[in-house]
Amino acid sequence: MFERISQIIILVLLLSLLVLVQFSFISAIPDPFRECNLVLIVLTFTIFFLDLRVALIAAMISGLLLDLMSFYFFGFHIFLFFISLLLAQSILKNWLTNRSFYTLLALMLSITIFYNLFGAAILYLINSNRAVFFLFESRFWVTLAYQCAWSFLAALILFNLAALVSKRIKPFFLEKKSFI
Amino acid sequence: MRRIKKNNPIFIFLVVFGLLVFLHGVGATGPLEKFFLNVFKPISQQFYSWGNAFNRSYQNRESQASLNAKVDQLQKEVAVLTVANSQEKELIDENTKLRSQLKFINENNYKAVAAAVTARESLAESTEEGQDLIINKGTNAGVQVGQGVVSEEGLIVGKVIEAKETSARICLTTSPECMLAASVQNQTKTQGITDGDLGLTIKMNYIPQLEKISAGDTVITSGLGGRIPRGLVIGKIIEVRNESNEVWQDATIEPLVNLNNLTVVTVIIS
16 A cells, blocks of 8 residues: 555656656757657657556646646646547557557657647637638647657657566567477 | 446546546635645746756857857847837937926836746647747736736836736747737837737738838837836837838837747736
């Protein structure tokens, strides 16, 4: 029980730090560094490396903190992360069933694209006085391209790091012994 | 029919989410939210200043460092001189209109609140050019929507567009849809409305064709229709577009401070 509580406290602290880095530090640095969506990368990696349950807890905590600090309507980030994780789970269950680097890369890219499209669509629907449809704004595509590049880089680093510290995603082969 | 298991993580997530939205809606989580925000405020301020320092060093790396420093210094001097100059001009105008000097001084004795920038809102929207700033003062400190925000040099850099209890959101003058009632410091005191252009410069629109404006003119806030006082310097005109077949002419204004490096701002309350 005590171990579980301490695990949750550590998770909350780490996610708070991550959210603060995303919200205050990354937002202040110049392009293209500013477009790195660290929280989404961590959540996607969590569902890939661990499971949906842990990813949902992380999404709830980080989404809640972002909702408290940002000026979007309350629940925006939690909802967006939730839907993105559901999509990630569906992709992992139905299409990308193995755990390779290419799987993580495809997952990261598809979730990044979905997150940006879905988030911008929600904001467009809510902000009725916006003149230009978000898909026709060059800034949207530039941001998406940068985010995809960051996702690619993150997948490369995180996968190799995980392979170094864990056996979970290392390939294994059933050797056919020859008795001749 | 499939039954939903009670320990299903998606089911639990949705229940907690619904509960959170409900409690936030009725204001039951207010004290807890305030506690968290107060704890995070100094940390986010520190992170923002580190980010800003990184931003500055990155910008300096792009061009020659010494030249940049000199330009920065000169820009600051120009900004200070422009403010002094515009205040002087305003003072002369007030005198000619037989208004007392005291009133003008009182007009500049603004009630203001200093605030630190804690973030730039840029997480998911990504569709708008330019960005909004988030400051660490809100309605508790007297900040309200529509109030003007000035830089250390006294130049207007934006206005408050949203305010919570302990924080507020500011649109920068270079952001599209951040509109200010403005006046050119020329002979006819041309009036117009400014808004941002691609997050880089400011546009002044709806200037009648007959008005004579030229590059180099200083643009100030007109004090019309809002909570922003008259006489705050917005920037200098760098280009005038005047087509003979158009009803209006418009001008491009350059802000006199670098809006990317703001860390401390002042909100003019009254």
